[in-house]
Amino acid sequence: MDLGGTKITTAISDLTGDIIEKTTLATGSALGEEVVMGRIFDSIAMVLEASGIHEEEVRAIGIGAPGPLDAEKGMIITTPNLPFKNYNLVKPIENRFGIPAYLDNDANAAAIGEYTFGAGKGTKHMLYMTVSTGVGGGAVLNGRPYRGNTSNALEIGHMTIEPFSKHQCNCGKFGDVESLASGTAIAKRAKEAVEAGKDTLLSQSETLTSYEVHQAYLEGDAVAQEILDTAFEYLGIAVANLIVNFDPEVIVIGGGVTKIGDLFFEKVRESARKRSFDFMFNATRIVPSQLGQETGVIGALALALIESAEK
Ligand SMILES: [Zn+2]
Structure with a gap:
């Protein structure tokens, strides 16, 4: 259920x-x-x-x-x-x-679904991250779900990655992954850019979601490119932190924002690569979810x- x-x-x-x-x-x-x-x-x-x-x-x-x-x-x-x-x-x-x-x-x-039936099948240490309206995660380590002491481990979205940020999360904190790189955060940055009167195709959109920002990005819109590239940079920081902490075989990333596809995975991998030990990064596959909807x-x-x- x-x-x-x-x-x-x-x-x-x-x-x-x-x-x-x-x-x-x-x-x-x-x-x-x-x-x-x-x-x-x-x-x-x-x-x-x-x-x-x-x-x-x-x-x-x-x-x-x-x-x-x-x-x-x-x-x-x-x-x-x-x-x-x-x-x-x-x-x-x-x-x-x-x-x-x-x-x-x-x-x-x-x-657990990706580990059993999807992109994590056949691995021993797998992490999952979802980038949607929020950012969340889970882990299967040594073939068993890892939940931590209170069963809430891998709250990836609430790792602080920008200590002096002005962007606040639903949880009340500032500068955590969700406040900087979720679908909601991407939409907010787009709205802020439009309200600030920036010269962008986004000002012509009725709705502003990560989808519209991606469309504008593909049309060469500099504001949209900066918004998405910044979000991918932050997600790469989160991924690098996961790699150096957990040393997983695979990090499966799902959620609505990953529908952006290759661009998302290339940029997030590049950001993570810069911030991990090479041998650990090279040993970690970063792949899209296979279970989708x-x-x-x-x-x-x-x-x-x-x-x-x-x-
Ligand atoms: Zn938070």
Whole structure:
């Protein structure tokens, strides 16, 4: 189950990750925790019924949800787009269906998904980073998900990389990766440039997202180029910090901003290369996500598989 603020996508698969049935319901976050819990139950019941598979045949349920949360206790602590506060999500599901359930934050689930079925397949030490409206991450080290003490490790978006920055993040801090290089940050810089009256194609755009900034970049717009190149430079700093700290085999990068494609990966690699030890950089592949739009639900399926496997 990919539990999001606007929709709940639940799928049932076989042990190789092939999806048998999938359903999507509106989360109904504004209607409170009981309504959302009811929809969670409904979505599980729906895929069971549609697939003709009985509860007893199901090995585990994996749930990816926005953090921060306590993966060990199966508890959502608090998150802006869901009504749950210090709420144990796992117990009611286990009680209702008699199936072991595992909760993890969506970035960790995506990391496990890429490790099991995607771009991290066959590796031992893999990091995942998502660059979307926010910036997040997860790790699989020695073949096991690494969550840290409070299960919130790899909050890559909230690494401070610019100590004197005036750009503030949703978390309240200044100069962290998310405030400087997320899709939201790129859009903000574009808006600021337009408002400052800079000579740019961006002033003709109705909406300003990283997509429009990329389009203007391709048309040779100097303001757009500076905005994106700066964001890529910062992302490269984050990647270099990951390389020197974790010495991974592969860093998989997904999320909407990576749709920019080769330009994104070339610039981020170049920035990371300048800031890493050569031999470590050369030993690290930096590659796009392979799961794309299905990352959420496939990550949750992979979480169920990896957590219910013998350790
Ligand atoms: Zn932050």
